[in-house]
Amino acid sequence: MRFLRNIYQTKSKTFENxxxxxxxxxxxxxxIVAILVGAATTATVEIILLVRLPRVLGAICAGAALSACGLILQNLMGNPLAGPNIIGVNSGAAFLTVVAALLFPANPVIQPIxxxxxxxxxxxxxxxxxxxSGIxxxxxxxxxxxxxxxFNALTESVYTFFPNIIANHISFKIGGLSALNINTLAPASIIIIIVLVLAYFKTQQLEILSLGDDIAHSLGLSVRTMRLTFLVFSAALAGASVSFSGIIGFIGLIVPHGARLVIKSGTRKLxxxxxxxxxxxxxxxxxxxRTVFKPFELPVGILLSLIGAPIFFGILFHTKGRGF
Structure with a gap:
């Protein structure tokens, strides 16, 4: 029986790899496709370097950051609905990003902070x-x-009283990468890359935390320190991504769920x-x-909401009756 179990586990890990x-x-x-395909008739070096490459890198960084943030929050809180866009994390980051843009309009480093x-x-x-207890x-x-x-109401209040900043934040409100440039992306992307690497080497501790405080204590883990560490990680990932991409919903919620359907061997690979x-x-x-709807461009936040909302409903029905 143990032999058959070992064969199954080996096949499962091979499949996951x-x-x-x-x-x-x-x-x-x-x-490669995203860099070469676009509205321009000729993919010149200038277009690739100044327009498409920052946008592609921004999408990669924001998608990775939001997914990692969602996975951390779901494990940390033991709640499958703990997506950064659902529980207000993205909105809180967006509000102070708008405040930073109002107070320090020419300083892209301040906004991620x-x-x-x-x-x-x-x-x-x-x-x-x-x-x-009892919550x-x-x-x-x-x-x-x-x-x-x-925080959405506070953000709208800033737009109401200071309409001059709306022009630069129209796509920011619904999530978009159309106005992204390398100067805006660089500070946030550095933060995202550093935190993603640090979080990767702490995934074993995250898995232990998901087992409960008593088990984590028995295994010698400093629960309070590790929880605070992962809180900082998740806030840094969400904040850095929101600072340049705006409020992009559902990625941090649905991607970890999709990955869990395939990955069963541990938190690191997940x-x-x-x-x-x-x-x-x-x-x-x-x-x-940016390509299908030419000559118009649909903000990516809208497209993701159209895709993510039905999946979110599925998650709600899937978790029905489990105390969530």
Whole structure:
């Protein structure tokens, strides 16, 4: 029996490795297509370097960051509905990004910092609420929805009283990469890459945390320190991505769920798959949004919402009756 179990586990891991390899291969091919295909009649070096390459890199970074953030939050809170766009993390980051654009319009480095602060405020509030006894997972989600509405209202208030910044943030409100340039992308992308690497080497601790505090303590893990570390990671990932891409929904929610259907062997491989799939999904949708509807361009946030909403309904029905 043990022999058969070992054979099954070996085949399962081989299958997962093949899926991950195919996913990376598809992402590389998609990058090439996204760079070469566009509205311009000739793909000159200038167009590729100044327009398409920053946009492709931005889609990869934002997709990876939001997917990793969603996976971390879902494991940390033990809640399958803990997507950064659902529980107000993206909205908190977006509000302080707009404030930073208002106060420091010519400083792209400040915006990711402000976005991190906004995301961290929401995540810390949710974590403090979830640490109280007797609080259900659905209560946490509803609290996050309320935070989402609050920060959206604050953002709209800034647009109302300071209409001069709306011109630069129209696509930001619904998520978009059309106005992205390398100066805006560089500070945030550096943050994302560093945090993604750090989080990868902490995935074993994240898996232990998902087993519960008692088990984590028994295994010698400093629960409070690790939870705070992952809170900072998730806030940095969400804040950095929102600072240049705006509020892009559903990636942080649906991608980890999709990866869990395939990856069963551990959090580290699940993390890698989520990062690759998140980058692929956002880059694919952004390429469609700017090419299929020519001469018009559909903001990628709208396209993702059209795709993500039905999947979100499926997740709700799937988790029905499980205490969520």
């Amino acid at each position: 093949v899926i991950l390899l195919l996913s990376v291969t598809f992402l590389v091919l998609l990058i 402000f976005a991190f602060m906004g995301a961290f405020i929401v995540i810390l509030s949710l974590y403090l609420l979830s640490s109280k 259900s997972k659905m209560t946490i989600i509803l609290f996050g929805v309320a935070m989402n509405s609050l 993390y890698l798959t989520s990062v690759v799939w998140g980058s692929t999904l956002l880059l694919f949708c952004d390429t469609l949004a």
